Each structure stands twice: as C-alpha cells, then as structure tokens.
Amino acid sequence: MLSPVISASNCLTAQWHNVEQNTDDWMALRFGKATASQFGVIMANEGKAFGDPAKRYALELALQILTGRKAGYSFKSEHMERGHLMEPDARKRYEELTGEIVTNGGFFDCNRYGDSPDGLVTESGILEIKSVTAPVHHANLVRESFDPAYKWQLVGHLHCTGLDWVDFASYCTDFPDASNLLVYRLHRDECEDERDRLRKRLAEFIELVDKTVEQIPV
DSSP states (O other): OOOTTOOHHHHTTOEEEOOOTTSHHHHHHHTTOEEGGGHHHHHTTTTSOOOHHHHHHHHHHHHHHHHSSOOSOOOOOHHHHHHHHHHHHHHHHHHHHHOOOEEOOOEEEOSSEEEOOSEEETTTEEEEEEEOOHHHHHHHHHHTSOOGGGHHHHHHHHHHHOOSEEEEEEEOTTSOGGGSEEEEEEEGGGOHHHHHHHHHHHHHHHHHHHHHHHHSOO
16 A cells, blocks of 8 residues: 555555564565665675675575575664664654654565665655764764765665655764754755666676575575
C-alpha cells in the first residue's frame, strides 16, 4: 500500500511498505537485499573488482537468502547507538526549523535492493538524519554541504524512491541551538550521472551476491 504522500509515479517501480524501522516486519522485508546505507561500500572501487568490504556484504546477503536468518553476530558502536537514541530529537528540531512534518520512512522495496529513509517530507522529499560528533558537525558547517561519506546513501534515497530531493540533517547537541542542526538539500536533477552509475554498480553487485549463493552448499 502506498502512503497518501507518495504517488505511484513518484515511486517508479519501488513498492513502499509502511512499516516502522527496526521491527521484525521491517527486518524481514530487508533480508537478502542491498540497502542504501551500504551503497557506499558497493560503490567503492567503482569500475574495478569489488573490495573485501563489498564481498563480505555480499556474503552476508547470500546467507540471509539461504537461511532466512540474520547473521548470528552484529556490530553496533557506541556512536551508532547514540545516533539511534538522538534521532527523535533531531527529527523534532528539523520540523521546528523547516516547518515541515516528517512522516514514517518505511521501506522502499526495489526487488533485489531497497531503502529505509529516516522520514518522508511532503510529497517530494526525504529526510536523512546523522547524529554526529562535534568535529564532524563542524566540518559539515565549514563545508556548507552534506558529509561526502554519505553521498551514495543520499543518491540511493533518490534512486530507490523516485522522489525529488533529500535533506541531509547533521545534528550535534554539543553546538549552540542556532547551529546544532544543519540541513543541506540534494536535488534529484543534480545527480543524474551518479544515479546511472549506482544503477549499473548495483546490477554488478547483485551478480556477486548470486555467485556467492551458488558457491555455498545447502
């Protein structure tokens, strides 16, 4: 079922699921699918063979496809946990700053890959929140742009959802109220070339996942 704020034409061929992130249903939808948070790993060494991080990710997805289970181990750093806890505050601050209402991001299913935005904004936009350390936030402030480490995740949001823009929100409570949230927008028409490159690389990565599946006896 599509959300009232998203039209079928905007979504292209993706199927949108109105599920809460980190729930069992959300996890099940993602099994075996490359997701936008890992698109940077996939795009590394573009034009060349995949590196070890991408190969490890392909193995993780292959095992999910074969077993229907999440890996028996997981890694969550203190910084990742802090980011998760601070996300509601950052979303509220974004709404105060922009006057927009953020709705559930759900999961955009593009068959072999997908995307879970932190939120949807009006009929056209996406919100990506990063709760960051003071040095990273300051670098974003000086750069006056989004953190390039997340470039392919942002491009992935636009590719998977078909929406018009994504707001990158850098949040750090160590800063004064006037600058603790920085918002930088990337428009879909600004990254047409990157979206084409991502599409091609994803096709290559899916082939790697399938090859990995074939290598594992069941």
